[in-house]
Amino acid sequence: SAVISQKPSRDICQRGTSLTIQCQVDSQVTMMFWYRQQPGQSLTLIATANQGSEATYESGFVIDKFPISRPNLTFSTLTVSNMSPEDSSIYLCSVERATGVTDTQYFGPGTRLTVL
């Protein structure tokens, strides 16, 4: 399995500010994913982050609002910019680890963001 940590675990932010969430993996991975989980909802993919290339964003998510960095194979950041209360969600990073027979994704513990 992969060990993934996220910082911060939670934060309360003011409208109009930005927050950068960090995701650290204990081993090198090619692809990292960022998901958003709005209150009481399921997970929705924000973007896929590959090292050395621009992140690929899903429909409804744009780079100006959610800039992503992927400086190396073990680390990524997601910034939530110019926040509004609608951005209050849990943000999770995940990685895929193919282990021959099974392909599973491993998730970080999430960052719970509240925007006032």
Added chain:
Amino acid sequence: SQQGEEDPQALSIQEGENATMNCSYKTSINNLQWYRQNSGRGLVHLILIRSNEREKHSGRLRVTLDTSKKSSSLLITASRAADTASYFCARGGSQGNLIFGKGTKLSVKP
């Protein structure tokens, strides 16, 4: 929406009872996975079932897959209070990501 549907949305049972959750999806799959999430935290992978498998077991978990009906079910036998969580099915997306169902919130009362 690409998301699958899960039912029930919420399930409340007594400890010792079995819990069954269902998942339907719309496109063809290579595999289907089930995850658990405790109290809005990170997800834990429970089990993966491939498209050529019909049933899979892991401890108290039993997953079935019916590709003709595009549906899967997760059965938790002899439930415990610690099984209280949200359960999600997920299938693979085009980016190597997962596409999640809406989830079932399970409450097991002692």
